[in-house]
Each structure stands twice: as structure tokens, then as C-alpha cells.
Amino acid sequence: MRPQGAEPHPHPSYLQHHFDNREQQASAAKLGMWVFLATEILMFSGLFLGYFIIRMFYPEMVLGAHEHLSKTAGGINTVVLITSSFTMALGVRAAQTNNRKQCVWMLALTILCAGIFMVVKYFEYSSKFHHGMLPGRFYHAYDFGYDLPKYAHVFFGIYFTMTGLHGVHVLVGMGVLTWVLIRAKRGEFSAEYYTPVENVGLYWHLVDLVWIFLFPLLYLVK
Amino acid sequence: MISTLFHAPEPAKKYIKDVEGGSWSMPIDASTFGDPIDTLYLFIVAIDVLFFALIVATMVYFAWKYRRRTKFQKTSSITHNGKIEFLWSAIPAVLLIVIFLWGEIDYMKMSVPPGDAIDIRIKGQKWFWTVTYPDHPGVILTDEIIVPEGRPVRLTMTSEDVIHSFYIPAFRVKKDAVPGRYTNIWFQATRVGEYNLFCTEYCGDDHSGMIGVAKVLPWDQFEKALEEAGRLAPNTGESMAGFGRRVFERRGCPVCHSVDGTRLVGPSFKGKYGSQEQLADGTSVTVDDNYIRKSLLEPNAQVVSGFTPQMPSFAGQLNDEQITALVEFIKSVK
């Protein structure tokens, strides 16, 4: 007697053996990704909490120090990431509607946007390094004539930790997107099976969302 | 691991006994907090013993009574009972609320010192306590706190380095001493005697050596004792070396420096005066009056090789006479 709900043999290559059918597999994968995103949110929350506490202890220091962050660079990066989320969503839609070519293009554009983000970040970080605005005990902005408030090194510590961790997530995202792009090019996705595209999309939207909170808090808020 | 035997110097305070009777008894109740805390403690003991006895007795009884007797024995189909389940949730809940409120109310009383409390300052550092009395300038006690019987005292505490915790079991008081901020406790001793004082937040190598004594004296003797303690000056007829030994013992030095050759956190003083020592940076130095003076005031400027720069500075805490006496004392340790 056949297990209930199983696909007729032979089953498609994407259906793993321990699942009964593709709906179960897709549904499990999506739930898994959402649970993973919950862990990411909790992890970043710890850092956001740290930020709020430092802001509570040293409100003027934070105001003084964050003036030296480049709002322009941050602004560009925000636009770039939001665009990348849009292209990502289009990519998922393309996979869902069997549009292989568009899926590939959208994934490529998303990766490109991520790349632009990292390049802008590179320039931002370089500028900080060159002006001695480094975290903790490496802070020496006074050598460059910057007269920042007393515990500015604490702010830059939090700044680099938060944007750094976020940057690591962007890089990992780029890697995973590239892998999904390669698979898309090979024609592995279709209306029946687009789970990897959908799930990397969920991840990417989270990366974007974290930045949307980071940017105003670190760069803008008075 | 079982390497060079490490014998910390045996302080007399290791033998202070502040439990009432034998190995299973309560600690002595020596403060106004003893009664409320011990009463609540005993109440919880009673509740716990009652519930534990109930549960275990029932468990043992059921296990015995309903042990398997035959191979195909039938069991009951009971799966739940709303009334019993409600009761055994509600009754504990009520008891727990009572205990919570009781603990909270006593805690609030323990958090608000009376207005006429005597001020005492506590500083913890690795690995000794420094106790000073703002109303009695010049009094510096090490690993010792002297308090009057029947009067409230308020302690303002901080740490020089890592988190320590100031704990006197007989008074039922404890609070962390945190670097970078001040914490407060208060208490009122009710019984003359000597009681254990412990550091109870792990702070490194000699955490278990950071113990001391809390001395409770009648009020008239309290003032006198503080004056005595404040006066760290040579007694008439006392040699400088003898006075130096008293400074050495009073200011907490034996925690890290022995006189019998045993290596502790710092070098032993035995035969040290006049010897050549190699420093961490490769240069060498003679242990003379100047080196000793510098070690007291800027201890981490010239650290002997093989030791870590951990010594706190005594700048502002020792006067010239005391420093000279220490030098004489170290000279005398052969």
C-alpha cells in the first residue's frame, strides 16, 4: 500500500525521499526559513538593544559622533537595498511563472545591487579608517583634528559591529544568491518547484529590513 | 596540575566560627535582618518539607500499592480530574504569592537605610577589602569592618577592578561591589562578636582569600577602636622595622607577598633587600630604598620578570613615615 499522498513514482528529482509530496517539502522549507529569520531578528535585536543603552547613557556623545557618518553613503545604500528587494521579489515571481530568463536577470540585478552596497560600504569604512574613527582602543580621530565627545569610541564600536555584522549577512546573501542564480540558469526551477528562490528571497528581505532600521537609528535620528 | 604546593598564608580569620552549633546549624543571627529573614526561611522550609513529604510519600505509597502483581493486570482509565488539577494549581499559586510578597516587603526594608545610619565606604580590589569611615578620616582598615552594636550603618561600595561581592552571613547582607559605580547596603548589628566577611563574586586567583572579619563592638568601644585603627603610627619605643611590620600586615600586603620565601601573586620579601632583580623588560635593578618606594607608588613601572603587573598603587594611602617603616621592615626580612 502506497504511503498516503505520495507522488506517483518516479518522483521528480527535487522531491527529497523523506517527504511525501512536494507541497509538504515546500511548506516545510518555508517554515524552516521563517524560523531561521526569527533567530536572525533576535540576534540583531541584541545589538539594537546595546545601541539603545549606549544612547541612553551618552545621548550627547551619540549625537556628536554620528554626525560624522556619511548620510549620503547611507542614503545611497538604502535606495540600493530597497531596489534589490524589489528585483528579488520580481525574481521570485518570475520563477513562480516559469519565466526562467527573467528570473535569472532579476537575480543577477539583485546581486549587482548587493555588490554596489558593498562597494559604497568599502568607501565609507575607508573614510572612517583614514580619519581614525575606529572602534574601541583603536580610535584616534583626534590625531586628524576631530574633536569628538569623550566616549566616541563606544559609538564607533557599536557602529562597526552592527554595520559589520549586517555586511557579513549581505556577503553571505550574495554567495547564496549566486548559487541560486546558477541553478536558475540550469533550469532547475519551475512553477512546481521554486522553493530555493522563494526562501533566498525571504532571507534577502530580512537583510534589507535590518538595514532599514539600522540606517535611521545610526545615521539620522536626532 | 598537582604542581608546586600552594600554601596561602594562614590568616587567623580562617578560624572564625559564626554558626550556632554543629555542622548542620544555622548561622548566628547578629543583625536586625536575622529575624525576618530566618523566619521567612523557616516558613519556606516548612512548606517545602510539607509538599516534598506529601509528594514522595504519595509516590512511594502508590508505587508500593499499585506494583504489578499479575502479568495481564488491568490499570485504571483515569486520565484527568478537573477539580484536583485546579486545586493543585491554585493552592501552590496562593502560597507562592504569599512567599513572594513576604520576601518583597522584607527586601524593601533592607533597601532603605535609616537616616541616622553611620557612613562607611567599602572598596574591593583583587584580593582585599579596604574599609574607610568618612566621619573618621585617617582610618583605613583592610579586610576588616568595625561596626557598633545597636546602631545602623550604611555601606557605599565600589570596586577598583572586577566585580566583587561583599557578604557577611551573620548579618544576612550581601551586595556586589561594581567597578565604575556605587552600590549600597545597610544593616544594624545586634550582637557583639566577630563574624566572617567573604567576597562572594568570583574575582580570580585569590577569590577565596578575599575574606575578612566583621567586628561588632559596644558603642563606647567602637569609637575607641576606630581611633586606634586610624592611628597607624609608631608606638613609643617601637622600632621602625616593628612599625613597618604592622603597616605591612594592616595594609593587606600579606595577601600577595610572603615573608617566608613562598611565591604568591607577588615576590616574597625574604632576603630581597639589596638583591638584584631582572625586570620584565630585560633590564635589572637593585632592590633598594628607592625601588621599594617606587613599587609602592608606581607599582607597575618596574615589574620583576615572571610576575604580572597587578599591584595596586598606594599613592596617597601611605605617608612618608609608613613608607620608611616598610622599607626598614623589608630590610629586616632575611
Added chain:
Amino acid sequence: MSTSTTMDPHQTGASSESHGHGREPSYLVAKPGLWSWLATVDHKRLGIMYLVLTLLFFLVGGVAALAVRTELLTPEGDFLTAINYNKMFTLHGAVMVFLVIIPMVPAAFGNFFLPIMLGAKDVAFPRLNLMSFWIYVLGACFFLYTIFAGGLDTGWTFYTPYSTTTGTAVISAVAGAFILGFSSILTGLNFIVTVHKMRAPGLTWNRMPLFIWALYATAVVQVLATPVLAITLLLLAIERTLNIGIFDPKMGGDPVLFQHFFWFYSHPAVYIMILPGFGITSELIAVHSKKHIFGYKAIALSSVSIAIIGFLVWGHHLFVSGQSELAGVLFSFITFAVAVPTAIKVFSWTATLYKGAIDFTTPMLYGLMFIFTFTIGGLTGIFLGALSIDVHLHDTYFVVAHFHYVMMGGGIIAAIGALHHWWAKMFGRMYNERAGQIGALLVFVGFNMTFFNQFVLGQQGMPRRYYTYVEQFHDQHVLSTWGSYVLGAGLVWTAMYLIASLFKGKAAPANPWGGASLEWITQSPPIEHNFHETPVVTADPYNFPEIDRSGTGRHHEH
């Protein structure tokens, strides 16, 4: 060819699974060779590998404990140097928490039995499961490296500023714990999805064994709390290397902030350690008394509420830290709240015994032992939750006794019970029952002898993490140390007869205990795919045929 799909595990000695299809090779031998184990995606093989490693680290942590207790035989420091003593208790704590108790039940027993109890062929993400295992191994390597790089002396709690300034191998230890956290998170993630998406037809939430409910609640905690530990450890490492000034007061930070971050994870972590034990106890008591668990819904829901409330009590570790009094009051209140669902469980297990047919098998003995020792642990938590009492008892041996009663008297005792309960299923061999009963007795006596009088020691004022102590505490320490030797002997005895059974034990039937959950219809040991066909479930997992349904007394269909 058997077409039966309802469970009927009480066909003597066999089941629909092991009859009719002929005996397929078990998972142990299905694929040969070392590589087939190291690269396996079979949840059962992964469970066994986790079991072996966690038990090995239990031995390491246990030896460290014996070294600590041996030093404490005398009031002077004479067995270890002070620094080595500090490294020894740190090693004991860190290994036991991160390498043994947190992973053991979920990763070993959970991996093995969760899919089977749900009627599934594997967990939702078998390759992720394999990755979880190797991440655990990597984390363990960092810990081993720490030992050889000079050890760690901060205590497993890493409080700042001590941990940011000490010269010992903090970074590698913190890296190890960070990595191990990911193993925990991924296992939890896998379990959550498996429970939601891969239950067999007919297996509703209300028909899940309580072990699964417990694992599910644990998984939720693992997934939500561990990321905060990750961030805490990351910040600690950054503080130590870069001095960013978040925890260091000299650089503008707050050392107590570390405690808040740390305990926000570590308190829920203790529920990761005990909730699976609760699940195991439900199984042990029910199966070995052939009686339906009493209060199924209450026990299931209490696991979930403990998981949730457990996130809100972390401040009870900070009552004397300088935290505000108001915070203390709130945390104390919520701490008492978490005691209620816990008590409900203990009462329910005891009530399960009523009118059962109790077999004094080794698993049942451990189940009864759990009720005894965990109850002491739980009741003594009440002292610590009361603010005024905690002032006196915080950081004394009272706390040490309390957490050993719940973590060891609870978590480990339950794990040992599980080991015996499922030994036949995992390895296909029966251990010697008489040897098991002797071991249980030794463990019970040794455990209580080691830890009970530590409550007294703590109440008398003996501080934690002390290497030398004042003379008045001498007798109690002697008693406790001898107890630890008895406990050690009991555990060694247990290991010996269990290992011996692998070579000389009787071949095990599919259902030696007469259990009614799905694992008992599989072969002992199970075949690689667990079931020949996906089972269809029509009754709950405590539906023992011994239960008298003749109409007298209450009778509940689910």
C-alpha cells in the same frame, strides 16, 4: 504482506513492522563503512553519534568535578594550585553546560526518536541535521583547544570585567560556545518544522507523545534564546580584542549590562536543559505503569508556558548586582509564576501511578528518582526567588546545590532513564536489569550525599567558587566529596553494564516494555527508513491495552 496501518504494538514480541516484511537490516548496519557514518543524513545515526560524544564529554566534565571536590576535602589548598582550581571548575561548568546538558537529550534522543514518534522517515532537513552535528564537533574542538591553550578561568558565566581582562584563553572558549550555539539553533529549527509538517496521518497535536511536546517547547527556546547568546559572546570577544567600551567601565561601559545579556539567554537555557527531561519522565512513568499519563493537556501546555515565562525571569540572577529594586520585584514575581506549571507536572506524574501496574524496571526507578530529586531542586528554587532570602543565599553553595538538583538530579537522571528506556530500541540489546537497579541505587545515594548538605553549607554562608574555606565548613565538605565518589562509582558502574550489553546482551524484541507510541512498532533497532509504510494513527500514545475500559471510571476518547 501486511497492510495494517493502525498501531498495535502488543502483538507479542513483534509488530506489523518487523513481521511480514522479513527482517530488513537495521540502521546500524544498513550502510557499511566509516564514511557512511560520518556523512550520514540518517537521524538515528546522528543521534547515536551525538550520544557517544555527549557521554564522552560528560566523563570529561565529571572528572573535572571530582578534581574540584577532591580539593575541597581539606580547607587548605593542597591538591591543585589556585589558578588550576579556577580553571577546573570553569572546565566543569562550561563542558557540562555547552557540550553535555544542552545538547544531550534533544540531539541524541530527540534526533533518534522525534521522527519515529511522529511516524516520519526523518527530520525535515536531514542535511541540515548533519551540518548541526559537525558544527557541534567544531565547537567542541574549540573547547579542547582552549584546554590546551592554557585553559579558562572565568567560570562558565564569563562575567565582565574579569573575562575581558584575564590572561586565559577566553576568545577560543567564547568562539567554541558561539559555534555550539548554532548547532543548538539548527537542531531546534529542524524539530519545529518536523513537528509542524511531518506528523503521520491521524497524529494530531493532542496525540503526540509528551516527549515530543517537551522537545517542541525546548526547540522554541533554543531558536529564540540562543541567538542572543551569540550576540553576547560576540560583544564579549569584541570588547576583549577591541575594547569598544560596552562592558568596561573604564572605557565607558557597564559590566552589569553583560549580566543582563548573558542571562537573557542562559536562563531560558536552563529550560532547554530540563524540558526534555520532563518529557522523558512522562514517558517513563506512563509506560512502566501501563497507565495513561494523568493530565496530558496540562502537562503539554505547561511545557509551552514554562518555555514562554522562562524568557522573562533572567533578572533573578541579578538581585544583588546593583539592579534596581523595582526590577528585582518584577523578576521575583515572574519567577514564582514559573513554579506553578512546573508543580503541575510533578503532581500529574505522581497521580499517573494511581491504579497503575508498576514495574520496577530501571527506567521506572529513574523516573521515580527524577520526581524525588527534581522536586527538591524545584522547591529550593523558591528560596532563591524570594528577594530577601536571595540576598543571603546568592552566590553561596545553596545555589550550587539547587542547580545541581535540577540540572543533574533532573536533566541527567532523566537522560539516564531515557538511555535505559530506549536502549533496546537503539541498539537491539537488553542490558542486565539487576545491574541497572544497583546502578540506580548507587547514583541515587551518591547524588543526594554529594549535594543535599550543600544547601546547609550555603545557608551557613559558604561562598561559591572557593578554593580554600574557613574551618567551620570542613565536615560538610568531607561528606559531600565522599558522596561524589559514590556518585562517580555509580555512573561508572552504569557505563560498564551498558557497554557490556552491547556485546553480551540478549537480543531485544521490538517492544520490551509494552509501550504504545510509534517507536515501539519499529524493529529493534529500526530499519533505515524507520517504517515500511507511513503509519496511520487512530489513538493516542498512551493507549495501553492494559487499561480497563469496561465502563467504570472516567473514559476519555481523544
